Amino acid sequence: MNVLFLAHTDEGGSLGAAAMEALGAAKGLGGSLPIELTVGLYGAEVQAAADQIAGCGAVKFLGVAGAEFASARYGSDASACEALAKAAGAELIVMPATSRASRVAAGVAMRLGAAVDTRLTGLVVEGGKIVATRWFYRQRMVGKIERDARPWLVTVDTGCFAPVAAAPGTASVELLRVAPVTRTVVTGINSPAADAQTIRPEAKMLLVAGAGWGKSQADGQKHLDEASSLILGLLHATQCSLGSSKSLVDQSGEGAALPFLTHMHQVGQTGSTPRHQKGLSTCCHGEEPHVVGWRFINERRAINLDASCGWAQGKADVLYVADAFAVVDKVVELLR
Numbered sequence: 001m002n003v004l005f006l007a008h009t010d011e012g013g014s015l016g017a018a019a020m021e022a023l024g025a026a027k028g029l030g031g032s033l034p035i036e037l038t039v040g041l042y043g044a045e046v047q048a049a050a051d052q053i054a055g056c057g058a059v060k061f062l063g064v065a066g067a068e069f070a071s072a073r074y075g076s077d078a079s080a081c082e083a084l085a086k087a088a089g090a091e092l093i094v095m096p097a098t099s100r101a102s103r104v105a106a107g108v109a110m111r112l113g114a115a116v117d118t119r120l121t122g123l124v125v126e127g128g129k130i131v132a133t134r135w136f137y138r139q140r141m142v143g144k145i146e147r148d149a150r151p152w153l154v155t156v157d158t159g160c161f162a163p164v165a166a167a168p169g170t171a172s173v174e175l176l177r178v179a180p181v182t183r184t185v186v187t188g189i190n191s192p193a194a195d196a197q198t199i200r201p202e203a204k205m206l207l208v209a210g211a212g213w214g215k216s217q218a219d220g221q222k223h224l225d226e227a228s229s230l231i232l233g234l235l236h237a238t239q240c241s242l243g244s245s246k247s248l249v250d251q252s253g254e255g256a257a258l259p260f261l262t263h264m265h266q267v268g269q270t271g272s273t274p275r276h277q278k279g280l281s282t283c284c285h286g287e288e289p290h291v292v293g294w295r296f297i298n299e300r301r302a303i304n305l306d307a308s309c310g311w312a313q314g315k316a317d318v319l320y321v322a323d324a325f326a327v328v329d330k331v332v333e334l335l336r
């Protein structure tokens, strides 16, 4: 079987950890199947990366190099990958699941008429067939995939495969000429400040905002601007991570509520299951489909106007029956 290891180089021109693991995954198949391994590399320069893995046992090294392939850009990356895959004539194409490669994987598969599966956690040979494994439903189910379709393009997740052990040397790289079709000019990269992100998996505390923040309050009015500044104020003061109930996120989807919330914030049965030491729920009723998302959070507190809300039914250690607007305002003031 012809197997292509297809990867971009990193900024320094070498192959990063994810690529070394993907090559380990591709090469690992060779223990049980007769495989012919080709290496395909793209980036500003590819020689140093090819030399880094010169002893990997590949029969051929192909490359697409040039300034126009230095940065991640859909048009140029997809053109490079397409050309490399076609030149290799590979039946199986293995890419690392980096953000750069993931952006183009499905599009490249489309251009090749290939089947595609992403973020694989396992790639083995069973009974002479390649069997891939990956998670489904946010790691609630693990699935095994076999495909007869060829080519088959896969991306493999990091941390799942041993990096290839290949002696460095001097590789003979066949460079392909590719003229990328793109209208995008890369002029630079602007990264947001590290604390601009409101989902912070490393934080000790999770702040959950519920639909109450977007509902009419005692004066009969909605106070969305105030809710926004209180929630962001508490986030800023504590550097905690922000989660949300489904109801509040769904309001945001309609453009009606807090502008910084996305479905990525949703905690619960159909959302995420974050792992913070502590959690503070605000204006959230604490219904079971939401609270199951708290199963790894041991110290739980909630603020709700309703003394018989779900949090009072043994789901929180402490329930403050109070107006979350007033409590959060006071807490932020004390933290200042």
Ligand SMILES: Cc1cc2nc3c(=O)[nH]c(=O)nc-3n(C[C@H](O)[C@H](O)[C@H](O)COP(=O)(O)OP(=O)(O)OC[C@H]3O[C@@H](n4cnc5c(N)ncnc54)[C@H](O)[C@@H]3O)c2cc1C
Pocket (backbone or CB within 6 Å): 209, 210, 211, 212, 213, 215, 217, 244, 245, 246, 247, 248, 266, 267, 268, 269, 270, 271, 272, 282, 283, 284, 285, 286, 287, 288, 289, 290, 293, 303, 304, 305, 306, 309, 322, 323, 324, 325
């Ligand atoms: C199959 C299925 C999957 C689901 N998956 C999820 C999921 O993943 N995540 C999820 O969250 N939900 C999920 N749900 C929905 C879930 O059942 C609830 O409908 C949802 O969690 C309710 O959100 P909430 O508590 O924020 O809103 P509400 O139920 O509207 O509660 C708002 C709360 O805010 C309080 N409040 C209002 N003003 C104030 C104030 N000033 N101070 C303090 N408290 C105040 C009110 O007393 C009320 O308790 C799912 C439902 C189903 C059927």
